[in-house]
Amino acid sequence: QTKLVEITDIEKQKAILEEAGQIIRDGGLVVFPTETVYGIGANGLDADACRSIYVAKGRPSDNPLILTVPDEEGARQAAAVIPPTAQKLMDRFWPGPLTIVLPRKPIVPDAATGGLDTVALRCPDHDICRAFLRCAGVPVAGPSANLSTRPSPTTAEEVMHDMDGRVDMVIDGGPCHIGVESTIVECNGDDGVTILRPGGVTVEMLQEVVPHVQLDTTLVTGKGVPKAPGMKYRHYAPSAPMTVVVGPVDKVTEKLQALYDQAKGEGKTVGFLVSEEVGASFPHKDMYIWGRHGDKEALANQLYTGLLSFDSDQVDIILAEGIDDEGLGLAIMNRMKKAAGGHVVIVG
Numbered sequence: 001q002t003k004l005v006e007i008t009d010i011e012k013q014k015a016i017l018e019e020a021g022q023i024i025r026d027g028g029l030v031v032f033p034t035e036t037v038y039g040i041g042a043n044g045l046d047a048d049a050c051r052s053i054y055v056a057k058g059r060p061s062d063n064p065l066i067l068t069v070p071d072e073e074g075a076r077q078a079a080a081v082i083p084p085t086a087q088k089l090m091d092r093f094w095p096g097p098l099t100i101v102l103p104r105k106p107i108v109p110d111a112a113t114g115g116l117d118t119v120a121l122r123c124p125d126h127d128i129c130r131a132f133l134r135c136a137g138v139p140v141a142g143p144s145a146n147l148s149t150r151p152s153p154t155t156a157e158e159v160m161h162d163m164d165g166r167v168d169m170v171i172d173g174g175p176c177h178i179g180v181e182s183t184i185v186e187c188n189g190d191d192g193v194t195i196l197r198p199g200g201v202t203v204e205m206l207q208e209v210v211p212h213v214q215l216d217t218t219l220v221t222g223k224g225v226p227k228a229p230g231m232k233y234r235h236y237a238p239s240a241p242m243t244v245v246v247g248p249v250d251k252v253t254e255k256l257q258a259l260y261d262q263a264k265g266e267g268k269t270v271g272f273l274v275s276e277e278v279g280a281s282f283p284h285k286d287m288y289i290w291g292r293h294g295d296k297e298a299l300a301n302q303l304y305t306g307l308l309s310f311d312s313d314q315v316d317i318i319l320a321e322g323i324d325d326e327g328l329g330l331a332i333m334n335r336m337k338k339a340a341g342g343h344v345v346i347v348g
């Protein structure tokens, strides 16, 4: 039985957050909101509790978990050292959508790190989340609260679809503001970081703090073994096959029209995940409008909800409009490419 609670006032509803913290210390599972996507939480220092996350998600257990903490103090519970570069990143971006990979302390179990000698640490920019983490008093292992391979949930309703009956409590804190997962980095010496997963903190933002920002080569080439083990899995994926088209409004519309005509010829139903401007050319279709053409914040925010809506509608194929790679676009296109199994077409 999953208890669903809506938190609107942290002070007045403190007792519920205390109860959630107690569930964590007792080895149970609590889903919590963050600014990126919802997370499924367990005591990150308790191997059995961590293992129950893998069961709830149906996730391969070699894929390590992020430990979620309310502040830098929390990070010190799990990290053996915080090198100067990591300190700079925390000072600038915490709380916020940046996860930092650091050497782990021995108290962090293999069940949390998938046997790695490092631990990924994240401090979300979300008041309800951090109040809950303070009540828990331990680092909370917190992967996204979806069944493995499904798109991550950004509302409590989407969480319940996947997790009802699989967790003890779901904290509803409203829709997530950003909509794609945090950026994951590892530090290279005194002046560099490698991005293992692009996210809410962009390359451009990181460059303001560290001179050398590079991408894990598998992100660039699509080949080899990614340093964030989770990046190798089919992921963020809707049930239907998907094609993403990127370019100016007229060219995207032209290409989508051709793909639509072809699908219709094969008797298939089509879902559109497009901007207002492109959507105007396809009236009366199964349509999910993500915002104005080129608006990255809007697309990040609506991407997973749009993909999940097509799972409910059971369309045969999805035709989506993507965005350029600059800024938040890098994270969005990373997720879209995975959701589309690499079917991305650039036009114009």
Ligand code: TXA
Binding pocket: 034, 036, 037, 038, 039, 040, 063, 064, 065, 066, 068, 097, 099, 101, 113, 116, 118, 119, 120, 122, 124, 142, 143, 144, 145, 180, 181, 182, 183, 184, 196, 197, 227, 228, 229, 230, 231
């Ligand atoms: O925004 C987020 O980060 C969300 C919210 C809920 O906080 N969480 C999230 O967790 O996306 P998850 O488990 O879905 O993704 C964690 C990623 C995986 O790709 C995993 O392989 C990688 O982080 N990871 C975890 N620990 C790592 C480590 N020690 N070294 C490298 N990659 C690691």
Ligand code: MG
Binding pocket: 143, 144, 152
């Ligand atoms: Mg995930």
